[in-house]
């Protein structure tokens with residue numbers, strides 16, 4: 001089960017569409033599990049890694065994935081080549097991931113764009129790696145073509161995710 005926890009107010013129609021795309025992509029249940037509050041002391045832009053470690057416990061089974069969704073900006077990551085924008089973050093092979101919708105204009109009409117980013121973070125939480133197929137949601141996010149792609153996995157990543165999901169089910 002993928003549990004979406006919102007950190008800000010969202011149109012229920014947006015969340016409904018997002019969970020539907022995630023359900024289709026991963027073949028596991030996806031639901032809005034409620035609202036959580038960003039702890040005080042977090043300034044904008046948010047430190048994504050610190051935040052997913054700090055957010056309170058969400059009622060979930062061990063094989064569930066928890067996706068936090070925020071409309072606030074996430075802090076850039078420092079790379080040798082400069083600052084890289086952060087649209088989401090996941091702990092690899094772990095339970096928690098976060099994704100922001102701050103960079104998506106007219107979210108009501110662009111839920112699949114958010115879903116594409118969300119798929120990559122949940123995919124990473126399930127243990128998927130980046131993919132070389134530009135159509136696939138696991139393709140690197142820093143590429144110019146990424147936001148224009150569909151919320152889909154390539155055949156390889158879909159099979160990988162099905163396999164990982166089977167493995168995590170106890």
Ligand SMILES: [Zn+2]
Pocket residue numbers: 131132133136137138139153154155156157158
């Ligand atoms: Zn792929």
